[in-house]
Amino acid sequence: MSVESAALVYFSPTGTTKAVLSKIGEGLASKLHHIDITxxxxxxxxxxxxxxxxxxxxxxxRIPPVAVQRLKRLSGTCPCVCVAVYGNREVDDALLELKNLVTERGFKMIAAGSFIGQHSFNTAERPLADGRPDSSDDALAVNFGEGIAAKLARNDLSEPAVPGNFPYKPNGPSLGGAPVTVADSCDLCGECEASCPTHAIKITDGVVVTQPDECIGCFACVQACPTDARVFPATERLEKVRQWLFDTCKARKEPVTYI
Known part of the structure; x- marks a missing residue:
């Protein structure tokens, strides 16, 4: 079968997952249709x-719970490719969870891949997959897209095995806080509010109000702020997690694809 059009469906608060899918789409050489469920x-x-x-x-x-909610709104019967993007630690059960979830929504998985993107907790002092996906990742993503197109051209709709365990591992604990706004640096542009996937940020009467219980720690608002007015307070838990990731996840990991 030929791929006349492909839907790129993504939950991508900081744009990394979108970037990976866009490169895979390049390899398909097809008309691309973006569905942003962020x-x-x-x-x-x-x-x-x-x-x-x-x-x-x-x-x-794991898949963020809010992304699970959004994915459950999808329906379709076409072949699909499952892609999980992680910050150089482990993909764990996320790829299997995604495969099972989209299968329940009517899709047929014919390929899958795990790719690496800059970790949300990345800092200059403790880099975590800094700058990824890079040019090497991009090339692998394009090649993956080409491989998918070749498989479909052979009318091969076989389902590859993907890593993961069921029951899935528990979702990680909350970071116990949320980014805050440095009022002196904020120009009330609204980029933080627009970027938040859970709508936890509201600008009311000239004040940026954040609901910590609704924050998923994606750091989208921090990255979106043009004046660097959004910061995540350096809580003891956050600093411990950052240090642990920096100490244990330095070795570069590469994308893995399943066709």
């Missing part, structure tokens, strides 16, 4: 393209 509130999203490439970030080895 802040999407529609109840029903029907995917009627020839192929769906569905991507999520990995949070502590």
């Amino acid at each position: 802040t999407e509130d529609r109840e029903n999203i029907v995917v009627d393209d020839s192929l769906a490439i569905i991507g999520i970030p990995v949070y502590a080895g």
